[in-house]
Amino acid sequence: MAVTLTESAARHVANMLTKRGHGVGLRVGAKKSGCSGFSYVVDYADHLAGNDRVFESHGVQVVVDDESIDRLDGLEIDFVRTNLLNQGFEFRNPRAKDHCGCGESFSV
Numbered sequence: 001m002a003v004t005l006t007e008s009a010a011r012h013v014a015n016m017l018t019k020r021g022h023g024v025g026l027r028v029g030a031k032k033s034g035c036s037g038f039s040y041v042v043d044y045a046d047h048l049a050g051n052d053r054v055f056e057s058h059g060v061q062v063v064v065d066d067e068s069i070d071r072l073d074g075l076e077i078d079f080v081r082t083n084l085l086n087q088g089f090e091f092r093n094p095r096a097k098d099h100c101g102c103g104e105s106f107s108v
Helices: 007-020 067-071
Strands: 025-033 037-045 053-058 060-065 076-081 085-094
Touching: 007 025, 007 037, 007 060, 007 076, 025 067, 037 085, 053 067, 060 067
Parallel strands: 025 060
Antiparallel strands: 025 037, 053 060, 076 085
């Protein structure tokens, strides 16, 4: 099982953690939401809990709780910039069977 960051995403997360001044990595999860069933939840990981799985990509830790790991196993997170105003994480999830039309939620 693994959740990975591309080099671009790892660089972005590392820069944000440095600017923030604290945190152990990027916390990623999946919650029930949207028209397809689940949506991605991304936040800073300030600490590790007993039910967390920790993966490392390009020197950055990715933290996933046990409840989300089955939905996110194999997930690759990229950070993309389409222009000066549009930038963000892009999720490539091999477990996703379907996505909603707006791209905000997925089903497994």
